[in-house]
Amino acid sequence: MMEERTDVKSLFFQELDQQLREKGLKAFRSGQIFQWIHEKQADSFADMTNLPKDLRQRLMEGYDLVTLKQEDVRISKIDGTRKYLFGLKDGHVIESVWMKYRHGNSVCISSQVGCRMGCRFCASTLDGLERNLKPSEMLDQIYRIQKDTGERVSHVVVMGSGEPLDNYDNLVRFIRLVSDERGLMISQRNITVSTCGIVPGIQRLSEEGLSVTLALSLHAPNDQVRRKLMPVAGRYALKDILSACRGYFERTGRRLTFEYSLVKGVNDNLEEAKALADLIKDQQGHVNLIPVNPIKERSYVQSDNGAVERFRRCLEKSGINVTVRREMGRDINGACGQLRRSFRKRTSVTKRRIDEDESIWDD
Ligand code: SAH
Numbered sequence: 001m002m003e004e005r006t007d008v009k010s011l012f013f014q015e016l017d018q019q020l021r022e023k024g025l026k027a028f029r030s031g032q033i034f035q036w037i038h039e040k041q042a043d044s045f046a047d048m049t050n051l052p053k054d055l056r057q058r059l060m061e062g063y064d065l066v067t068l069k070q071e072d073v074r075i076s077k078i079d080g081t082r083k084y085l086f087g088l089k090d091g092h093v094i095e096s097v098w099m100k101y102r103h104g105n106s107v108c109i110s111s112q113v114g115c116r117m118g119c120r121f122c123a124s125t126l127d128g129l130e131r132n133l134k135p136s137e138m139l140d141q142i143y144r145i146q147k148d149t150g151e152r153v154s155h156v157v158v159m160g161s162g163e164p165l166d167n168y169d170n171l172v173r174f175i176r177l178v179s180d181e182r183g184l185m186i187s188q189r190n191i192t193v194s195t196c197g198i199v200p201g202i203q204r205l206s207e208e209g210l211s212v213t214l215a216l217s218l219h220a221p222n223d224q225v226r227r228k229l230m231p232v233a234g235r236y237a238l239k240d241i242l243s244a245c246r247g248y249f250e251r252t253g254r255r256l257t258f259e260y261s262l263v264k265g266v267n268d269n270l271e272e273a274k275a276l277a278d279l280i281k282d283q284q285g286h287v288n289l290i291p292v293n294p295i296k297e298r299s300y301v302q303s304d305n306g307a308v309e310r311f312r313r314c315l316e317k318s319g320i321n322v323t324v325r326r327e328m329g330r331d332i333n334g335a336c337g338q339l340r341r342s343f344r345k346r347t348s349v350t351k352r353r354i355d356e357d358e359s360i361w362d363d
Pocket of ligand 1: 117119121122123158159160161162163164194195196197215216217218259261290291292293294295
């Protein structure tokens with residue numbers, strides 16, 4: 001059987017350098033090759049035209065250069081937002097979104113194929129988790145998009161399908177690679193990682209020496225309401241999650257974002273707004289209100305504008321910073337994960353979801 005080739009796009013410079021030197025290559029080659037992969041975003045070794053032909057051949061034999069295949073893109077006529085569907089080597093598809101803001105271009109990437117967290121309002125989790133994405137597959141979402149748009153990406157949000165802290169090692173490697181000075185060099189301060197609240201993951205991330213922003217998907221002011229929306233709330237109590245968030249701020253100096261999707265009649269009344277203000281008044285961070293994006297598989301309804309406005313004002317009166325998420329690409333929208341669902345013809349084989357399989361938390 002052929003040995004599996006090394007995923008070269010997931011290697012740090014030092015790792016690649018060491019491997020190439022062991023193979024007898026001259027020192028300057030590592031820099032050239034790393035630059036081809038991460039700065040010029042070459043699609044293949046054949047494109048690395050300043051390398052000798054036999055070296056390109058050797059690289060091809062020893063290494064796998066992971067690139068995603070653009071299966072589809074939808075471009076908003078309203079604001080230019082682009083929603084991409086990318087194919088992976090094993091036939092899975094993932095979604096990424098490109099958004100244009102005054103402060104720069106932002107890409108929302110997926111961190112897993114599917115998700116096992118089971119949040120009730122989210123389309124990405126309906127079929128459970130297929131597999132984790134490799135660092136190379138997270139990077140290439142950005143590389144492809146930058147090539148397709150011809151514009152530099154300055155911000156990254158890990159808020160697409162998947163729970164990033166459920167794919168911890170690959171996430172951290174991705175962050176280091178995308179901010180590497182030999183690569184895209186996206187400032188870590190412009191990277192946001194969104195989590196449903198996996199306490200050990202938040203604690204570990206606080207200790208990595210990174211300066212990324214952490215966004216917590218809160219969605220409720222107490223455990224009782226939160227458990228209705230998010231199965232993961234049965235595993236970690238808000239008290240412990242918020243204490244981990246405080247630790248994150250203390251360690252990194254980075255203020256947090258608390259995401260709160262407003263669902264009509266479930267988490268959007270004034271009592272809940274007051275309770276939310278109480279819950280986070282001692283935290284360093286702001287609240288991002290998101291009127292829930294309804295998915296056809298569930299009956300959740302978006303809070304109306306009046307309710308969103310009342311909720312916002314109540315938080316502001318308590319001295320909390322609030323933004324209401326501007327809806328981007330309304331004409332191409334569909335909630336996260338829906339483009340992928342509409343594309344998939346095959347049904348998933350492995351269905352792992354925490355509400356069906358508690359044992360997955362025991363590892
Ligand atoms: N697993 C991570 C990141 C992916 S989801 C997390 O839970 O944070 C990114 C954000 O979108 C989360 O806050 C998630 O709760 C929210 N979200 C998912 N589906 C949504 C929907 N249909 N409407 C509004 N927000 C949604």
